[in-house]
Amino acid sequence: MTKGKGLYETLGIARGGMQAWGDAMIQNFMFFDASVVIFIFIHPRIMITALVDSVIMMQSLVLSAKNRGLGTCPQGSLGMWRSPLKEHFDIPKGYKLVCGLALDYPKEDEKVNQYRPRKTES
Numbered sequence: 304m305t306k307g308k309g310l311y312e313t314l315g316i317a318r319g320g321m322q323a324w325g326d327a328m329i330q331n332f333m334f335f336d337a338s339v340v341i342f343i344f345i346h347p348r349i350m351i352t353a354l355v356d357s358v359i360m361m362q363s364l365v366l367s368a369k370n371r372g373l374g375t376c377p378q379g380s381l382g383m384w385r386s387p388l389k390e391h392f393d394i395p396k397g398y399k400l401v402c403g404l405a406l407d408y409p410k411e412d413e414k415v416n417q418y419r420p421r422k423t424e425s
């Protein structure tokens with residue numbers, strides 16, 4: 304089962320259920336109400352090296368958060384929409400937005416957090 308399909312089934316979103324799908328998208332772009340969201344940028348002149356470093360750093364953040372009882376959600380979709388960030392942060396010229404990472408204590412009773420994706424495709 305693909306991750307997206309399993310997630311939407313857990314959330315009770317039927318295929319073609321545009322309203323529910325839209326609501327889930329809003330939650331995604333609200334970082335699932337996490338208290339903290341980290342945005343990862345890379346230097347434009349050292350792209351591949353910086354990209355590798357950023358992914359290693361992100362994994363370290365995810366594991367270290369887990370070790371401290373926190374939960375994370377790496378969100379590739381947050382890398383698609385840079386303009387709102389420019390209103391809040393002084394981003395050095397040319398820096399490329401890679402993705403975001405939501406961070407908070409996990410709320411286990413939330414439906415979205417009850418989804419446990421399989422680690423291998425069947």
Ligand SMILES: Cc1cc2nc3c(=O)[nH]c(=O)nc-3n(C[C@H](O)[C@H](O)[C@H](O)COP(=O)(O)O)c2cc1C
Nearest residue numbers: 306331375376377378379380381382402418419420
């Ligand atoms: C490259 C990548 C991008 C992702 N982007 C998003 C995203 O934008 N929104 C989202 O809800 N989950 C996204 N996910 C999925 C979650 O980060 C996470 O992997 C998923 O909830 C499963 O978590 P687990 O592997 O810790 O069980 C992405 C995963 C990967 C690998």
